[in-house]
Amino acid sequence: MRRGEKNRTSQREGIAALQGTIMVFLLFSIVSDNFFTVYNISNVLKNSAVLFLVSIGITMAIVIGCNDISAGSVMSVSGIITALLLKNGFGLWTAIAAGLGTGILAGVLNGILIVWFQANFWVATFATYSIAQGAALVMSNGNGIAGFPGAFRFLGTGRLAGIYVIVYLAFFMGAGAWFLMKKTRFGEHIYAVGGSEEIARLCGLSVEKIKFGVFVLSGTLAGAAGILLAAKTNVAMPSGGAGYEFDAIAAAMIGGTSLEGGKGTIQGTAVGVFLITILRNGLTVLGISSVFHYLLIGLIIMGVIILDVTRTRVQERKKGGRRG
Secondary structure, three states: OOOOHHHHHHHHHHHHHHEEEEEEEHHHHHOOOOOOOHHHHHHHHHHHHHHHHHHHHHHHHHHHHOOOOOHHHHHHHHHHHHHHHOOOOHHHHHHHHHHHHHHHHHHHHHHHHHHOOOOOHHHHHHHHHHHHHHHHHHHHHHOEEEEOOOOOOOOOOHHHHHHHHHHHHHHHHHHHHHHHHHHHHHHHHHHHHOHHHHHHHHHOOHHHHHHHHHHHHHHHHHHHHHHHHHHHOEEEEEOOOOOOOHHHHHHHOOOOOOOOOOOEEEEEEEEHHHHHHHHHHHHHHOOOOHHHHHHHHHHHHHHHHHHOOOOOOOOHHHHHHHHH
């Protein structure tokens, strides 16, 4: 499928996801008096912000034809390192820089394993996942680190004009990622490599450098998400980011990103993030166990995969028929 066709398909899937999100939102608003309130909607936006950041990096990794399952544990270790420095008297920006640097380092490690050593991206990012998770547990002695300066907590719980600061941060980072993917040559190259590495190389693109750059970006965004998660909850947990990588993959797929690569948008992923967050929030408001949250999201992902595979096969048959 050509890139233009893939983008149009991704946009249609994003619109369908948006329609589904609106329907779910309206459903919860009808069945629960506690859902459609200023307090609850503010919480939905705040919780969406952290997931959105990590989902941006994973979306880029999937578009390029890979994936990054290390993101959740990178969130955890970045939050732990930031927390440790804050608790030991280091300045706010020094601690944040160290947390972001940890994410960058994880991205560099993934890039080296995948690009230089040509490791399978599942194996490489699982190795980084294990290293990051182990480091978080060792540095924290398996315990959460709580109680941060007000300036740090402000990033996660402070408000400007009635809106959480963390929501502004996620919005601006998302806008930057959208611009990168849609309006820059690097973004074009990401789609090109995801569409076909062979053709990208024939066009003179450095596939290895592009992949490396994407994984560094993914690690950086995971680090930022881990820092903001700690600021939001006022505690850094050694397993605080656990599961975020899978929600992020789900959000990207719901928003129209294909696991085959070459197709996906940041705005589509944003819709997927909202759908997952609204589902979790709405089910919690209704008093439904978190066990069913995973079940429902898993069923949604299964449906998205089936639809994606079915659509791809239909399009291939149509193309084969036209050639005949």
